[in-house]
Amino acid sequence: MPLTFAAADTTALPLFVVSSDNLENWLSEQTDPIQAWIRASGFSAAIGSAIMLPGPDGLPVAAVAGYGTEASRKRSRFVLAGAVSKLAPGAYRLQDGVPEDELQTETLGWLLESYRFEKYRTQSAKPRDLIAPEGIDSAQIEALAKAEALTRDLINTTAADMGPEALEAAARDLAAEFQAKIDVTVGDDLLSKNLPMIHAVGRAADQEPRLIDMHWGTSGPRLTLVGKGVCFDTGGLNLKPGASMGLMKKDMGGAANVLGLAHMIMQASLPIQLRVLIPAVENAVAGNSFRPGDILTSRKGLTVEINNTDAEGRLVLADALALADEETPDLIVSMATLTGAARVAVGPDLAPFYCDDDTLSATLSAQGATMADPLWRMPFWDPYEAMIEPGIADLDNAPAGGFAGSITAALFLRRFVDQAPRYAHFDIYGWQPKPAPGRSKGGLGQGSRAIFAALPTALGL
Template sequence: MTTIPSSHELLPAGGAGIPICCVGSALWPEVEATLSPFQRAFLKATDFAPKVGRLAMLPGDDGSLARILFGLGDAEGPARDRLAAGKLPSLLPPGSYRFEPAGIDPAEAALAWLLGSYRFGRYREAKGERPRLVAPDGVDSAEIERIAAAVAMGRDLVNTPANDLGPAEIETAARDLSRHHGALIAIIAGEPLARDFPLVHAVGAASVRAPRLIDLTWGAPDAPRVTLVGKGVAFDTGGLDIKPSAGMLLMKKDMGGAAAALAVADMVMGGGLNLRLRLVIPAVENAVSGAAFRPGDVLASRAGLKVEIGNTDAEGRLILADALALADAEEPELLIDFATLTGAARVALGPDLPAFFTEDDDLARAVAEAGAEAADPVWRLPLHAPYASLLDSKVADLNNVSGGPFAGAITAALFLRRFAPKTRAHVHFDLYGWNPSTKPGRPEGGEVQTARLVYGLLKSRYGR
């Protein structure tokens, strides 16, 4: 955690670099007027127009690379991609570059550049030198680098296959964070886990890799309390309700909630926000063996509620239930949980738009505004209370699934709310945690969706 790769660093402000002009259709006539006749002829010959993602590398009089033009299309339109500049690191040759200030938010463009520079290199190192960006004048480059590094850390965790990332390795990532930022950390495993967090223990009992609960704290004890809870299922077979082969292909990402929570924690602690942070991660592998929990089992929970198991593939809400009960006991000012929880949310909103749930309308507005500000969008779905009856059980306090095809994301969120009744300011994020294809600033692979949103929300509330 002490070394930031160069792909997550900006060159010092004021340094030399080939200028990049990000130009939309409205600004194009003004930019075109600044070009030499030779450059205008060159653009005409190459059929350049300032359409989204179009690139022109303009030569100087001596034939060297003199200026970059990068098209933004309708830069003020509702469909504009605020992270468009994140495409540039994959398009440009090695060298040093700098953004011209017109037409862009320089801090946002610099962050997009760093986010787009990410490569997962654990098993196959990227070849060749990469382009580097000179920090724009007047931006907080250290803050931008911290955010980019935290996102990269979370992406690395999601991208790492389960043979190299199990519950112990999630713990290691949390321990690395605690050492780097001077946080306290406690790990509950073995008999104490079985006694005090029975749902976490039951879900992880079938794996040879022992389950555990990670509990990290940082900040002044008298500061406002903010608690993050992340679902840490290192791999999800579905348990005895086993997934088909196609359904398991991306299940290394089922700890994407834990990765997002770790990324937020890294940003918060690195940014020195004025809050008392608690990070809780139940880390398990949902495997198949003679020790696996079964459909029809009735399991105790930390909160005292008895849960009938309608489906062992709805394990994430079980481990979150125990973690939320722990978090709720101290009634934090704000409680946020992150989970790759339901396919229903993906069917409703697709892979790029996480669902979120909260009973607090003011908090919902703040979350939506923070998502818009950070170009990290989300969409609120309702906690429709009457649907809670779909979780009724004839033999226990509630079932872990509704048993029907409807409102799967909502019933999952309602299940979780049963285990955090004291904390009204509770937000549940239902994430996909993966970019199915490469977009500017969002390479294909693991993604810590909502992490930048939540950091922005906390920074606006708790400052430094």
């Protein structure tokens, strides 16, 4: 179903949002029958609770959604969305109770609560629609929700239907929607275009590896987004165990996120020159798979010793980053489901990012909090540079020992960006392990809303 607000003239029930610590005050202003009904129900205004208020004929005339306590809200995201499924189907109009500075986030959460992935099974769900309250930018919120749905749909689609060809098709659809230019380099043409590591990682798969290159905008600061598009990752010859392979359809989550972010940017008509680079491959096993012990020469000329074929994402990103850097854009952002080490460090909720620019990092972190898209800055720790220098080649794609795995991967990528004045790398998870308000189990956008909100400041728009 479309993630949009109901029309302003829709017949709707009033919806009161009440916090637990304000419940008694709110009740004191209600009629005796309403007080009796709510007290008899045991409604405490906890997060995720709601109650319908009946009229004289027994039909609902209003609803109340719980907003919890200040302490419980700090432990939650999209608080209002937690109550949506408890409401009767129909349309609602917010009355009061949501702080003005939370309206944008809470109404976005309401829309995202309606997301359903229905490519393989229709999910019957009666809608709970919301009329956009005054004081919000409803068009932008709908655009954010649509972009998030795009990201989730791409990640949730099984690898059988979301290989490099399908990922290219999704990028072409997006380019067509916004009249962007798109070029795709496929198969052995990657070698003639000096993109050897993308070719090496993807050459063993049935679908040929490719680099998707999209341009939009003709004036303004230049932003290049690079997204990891490993559509399935077996681990290559360093084959993953089955338990670790089960979620590898999401290994193109970086690509899905940059496409969602590009959608936000183009929908908002930001006055920038946008470039999107996606190396789209499958890391498969065949007689021509790249091998442990191989030494690959990158686009930049740096040689890379392969100590684990399951550390392939940084290889395809490296060639794309080197290409991006040659244009010297004002800002390069890479997004990738890159390391398990990042998940160990911060879990699935936080998107860790790396950036040497303190001002840009502060802006990203602040917007992550504002946009309910939490980030955590990690260090480009220079003393660890030696860990990615194997001696036999310029770089090691999988340093031994396992320490600081996310940091060493980020340091590896930074070696391929030395002309652009600013670079930020996001090591995201791109997956919601358990259902939560506004976040169904499955594919998830991470970092993209924060980046989008930071761009006006970061690029001086």
